[in-house]
Amino acid sequence: MADWDDLRFFLAVARRGSIRGAEQDLGVNHSTVSRRIGALERKLGVRLFERMPGGYFTTPAGKEMRGAAERIEHEVTTADRRVAVRDKRPGGLVRVTLTEALA
Numbered sequence: 001m002a003d004w005d006d007l008r009f010f011l012a013v014a015r016r017g018s019i020r021g022a023e024q025d026l027g028v029n030h031s032t033v034s035r036r037i038g039a040l041e042r043k044l045g046v047r048l049f050e051r052m053p054g055g056y057f058t059t060p061a062g063k064e065m066r067g068a069a070e071r072i073e074h075e076v077t078t079a080d081r082r083v084a085v086r087d088k089r090p091g092g093l094v095r096v097t098l099t100e101a102l103a
Contacts, residue, residue: 002040004076007069009036010048014066017055 002010012022013033023030041048048062058066 002044002065002069004072006036006040006043007072009033010040010062010065011069011073013037013049013056014058014062014069017057019056 009022009026012025013019016022016025019030019033019037022033026033037049044061044065046061047059048065049056050059
């Protein structure tokens with residue numbers, strides 16, 4: 001099975017339709033994207049993309065993988081947000097200074 005990092009690369013190519021587009025989204029070079037997609041396809045034993053002169057197009061297996069990957073992405077993003085909110089809760093000692101008249 002693919003790990004989350006593999007799925008990030010897969011989704012970037014599926015969404016942009018090209019290695020170059022994915023490269024820009026991910027902040028890596030095109031050979032890294034190409035190598036990761038090739039390794040994912042070998043790991044799964046299936047072609048996820050048809051490589052055409054006009055770009056990369058998902059195969060039927062790629063379409064299935066995209067749906068699953070987008071659901072996983074949603075869960076990972078939701079979990080990240082929930083954890084980040086917990087770490088930002090205020091804590092510690094609060095001191096308030098007032099004049100005698102207000103106290």
